[in-house]
Structure formats: C-alpha cells, structure tokens
Amino acid sequence: MIKEFKEFIANGSVMDAAIGFVLGLAFKAIVDSVVNDILMPIIGFLTAGIDFSYLKIVLKQGVEGVSEEVAITYGQLIQSLITFLIVAFFLFLVMKAVNKMRRKKTEETAEAPEAEPQESELSLLQDIRQLLSDKNK
Numbered sequence: 001m002i003k004e005f006k007e008f009i010a011n012g013s014v015m016d017a018a019i020g021f022v023l024g025l026a027f028k029a030i031v032d033s034v035v036n037d038i039l040m041p042i043i044g045f046l047t048a049g050i051d052f053s054y055l056k057i058v059l060k061q062g063v064e065g066v067s068e069e070v071a072i073t074y075g076q077l078i079q080s081l082i083t084f085l086i087v088a089f090f091l092f093l094v095m096k097a098v099n100k101m102r103r104k105k106t107e108e109t110a111e112a113p114e115a116e117p118q119e120s121e122l123s124l125l126q127d128i129r130q131l132l133s134d135k136n137k
Helices: 002-010 012-046 074-111 119-136
Strands: 057-060 070-072
Touching: 002 012, 012 074
Parallel strands: none
Antiparallel strands: 057 070
C-alpha cells in the first residue's frame, strides 16, 4: 500500500495539481487585492459611498454584555458576488489569451513545411524498398 501511495504521489498529474493549487492561492491574493483595494472603492464612489460589506438586515438588536446582534449580512454576499464575477471575467480573459497563443502555435506548426529526408535516409529507404520487392519475387 505504501508503494502504491509513493507511485501515486510521484505521478505527474498529482504534482501538476499541487503546483496549480499553490499558484491559485497566490493568484487569489492578487485578485483579492485588486478587488478590495482598487475596484470596490471605485464601486463605492460610484454608488455614493455605499460600502457593501456593511449592508445587513437586523433581525434582533444586540444588548451590550447580554446578547449579540442577529442579522442577515447580505452586503457580504453582494461583495462576494462582485468578487466572483471579476475573477471569472479575469480568468476568461486569461484563458482567451492562452487559447489564442495555442491556436497561433498550432497554425505555425501546421504551416511549417515537412523536412525532406536527407540523402542518406532517402538511399536507405530505397534500399529497403528494393530488398522488399526482391523478397516478394
């Protein structure tokens, strides 16, 4: 069982997934910073200073030292939805660029003419053909 586990861990796809996960975490920090430090203030400015994260519906007021406030914090949901849409759009743009580069690379590969066999290869192939035809006679 340990041997199988070692083979599983050493598998390239597991390592690729681990690297993708770590890069995803680093990417998340960048996206969070862009959303929270750049876009949300702009959205707040355009909406007359509303900070979505503080929007809530209070179901029960809290009493100091006795009970906590019970509230539905829908502002967090709005902020999370905005963050999701921005991340999804940014990933869409990244994947669109990657696909464009892949298509360009594929087109360049398809357009490249096939290399003609060198003289030694050509003569070797002719010799093989001759031997096969002599054998069939």
